Amino acid sequence: MNFEISHRTTYRYSAPVSQSHHVLHLTPRSHYRQTVSRHSLIIDPAPASKAEMVDDFGNPVSLIAIEQDHRELLIHSRAQVEVFAPMQIDTSRTASWNDVAATLRANLGPETFEAIQYSCPSRFIRPSRDIHKFARASFVEGRPMLEAVQDLTARINRDFKYESGATDAATSVEEVLRIRRGVCQDFAHLEIACLRTMGLAARYVSGYLLTYPPAGQPKLIGADASHAWISVWSPEIGWVDFDPTNNMIPGEEHIAIAFGRDFQDVSPVSGVLLGGGEHEVEVAVDVNPVNGWASIAR
Structure with a gap:
């Protein structure tokens, strides 16, 4: 889909x-299921300097510096992206989670080395005994890894309530486990x-999800959200x-922006400023979708 x-x-x-100086993770990332055909940034006030780079996780990043007084800052990212459906996977016919964890511990090649950075604690994700106990119900000995992950995904979807405002950026993973409420992050x-x-490598993906308006109603401008x-x-x-x-394996309607260890690595806009x-x-x-609803007004 485009x-x-x-x-x-x-x-x-x-x-x-x-x-002010800002780091922007707003350029969608190209990968094996996603092609970015164009991207642009409109910034007002105009930055005194702007640089493009790739971060340690392979994500495109924009660095901007604004050196004039302002009471309002507008950052408008626009992109056109094509997303392809994932391959069909029989999760019951994959390697056991025990074997995958052992492969990561052995660190036998460049692919494993790249994955290992996503198996360690990070700023917002610090595993604990309570979290291990919750996870263990899905990871019985010898179970195919992707089948176990699919089960864990379903349990989180079933046992936790989506509730905006129940958490904030500082809410710990243990607190989310305790209150059983939160948002996609x-x-x-x-x-x-x-x-x-469980000794596995997992990364955080920031992006967008195509949403649909209620039946018989138009799609509201600006009503979508990051995911x-x-x-x-x-x-x-x-x-x-x-x-x-x-509770799904993302398909053509999930658009990725960036991969990281947790939200801190891929925050859409971060930075420092003087005053404000x-x-x-x-x-x-x-x-x-292109050729779906009307294109966004330019």
């Missing part, structure tokens, strides 16, 4: 910002923590995606 994506972020400050962090406690899911490493297949929020006082943020996201 998509047109608009991601508009507006910061409004109570006092002037005299200087929390469920992705929880599933990754579970997989890492998060996970990817687990399999020695036979490579990286395989799972979406615990929706209090601030508020407004985000408007549109994900439209």
